[in-house]
Amino acid sequence: MNVVVATSNAGKVREIEEALQGTGWTLSPLGGLILPEETGATYEENAALKACAAALMTGRPALADDSGIEVEALGGEPGVYSARYGNRDNDVERNVYLLEKLRGQTNRRAKFVSVVILAYPDGHLETYRGELPGTLLEGPRGANGFGYDPLFVPDGDTRTLAELTVAEKRAISHRGRALAALRDAHRSGLPERDITPIV
């Protein structure tokens, strides 16, 4: 199956490619295609917006991830708005903003959520979800990964996600779990679908 990866986030592309190695699928980049604005109120809605748009534009099955970090002491913020948190426009500034919000806060609990959707041009959707609980440090550690990885220590480890290799992160992460569920569903023989576009 030739699947379009409907994201321009380089960190996600790396993780999706690694997680789907050995499936026999060919993964194609989005190229110059522009994804719609994320106007949904949930990860599911936003992932569906991105995956459906890419499937309709390319005529191929398309995979999108919408994800975020939910911080307990902030009532679950930034959640679906993680990519634009504090209106800061890069990962380092968003991490600084999050640390400022949590200054003096003893409850450092948080979780990552990933919703992965595979959309087909005939309108069919498959939805997979993964979560990863952990705690937030008071400063960044590590140079791998992306986003809030340098601040986040997953339960069961002492390293941040940014101190793990791509394979180590995939084995435990929200996105890794969602993608493993996708792999399992297809390994056990989901039918290859009609890819005839509906428009």
Ligand SMILES: O=c1[nH]cnc2c1ncn2[C@@H]1O[C@H](COP(=O)(O)OP(=O)(O)O)[C@@H](O)[C@H]1O
């Ligand atoms: O695995 C992760 N590690 C660190 N940060 C993450 C991870 N997954 C999601 N995030 C954060 O949540 C945001 C999710 O963004 P979203 O899924 O809306 O769109 P994007 O693909 O344009 O980044 C990311 O930009 C990042 O800041």
Ligand SMILES: [Mg+2]
């Ligand atoms: Mg989003």
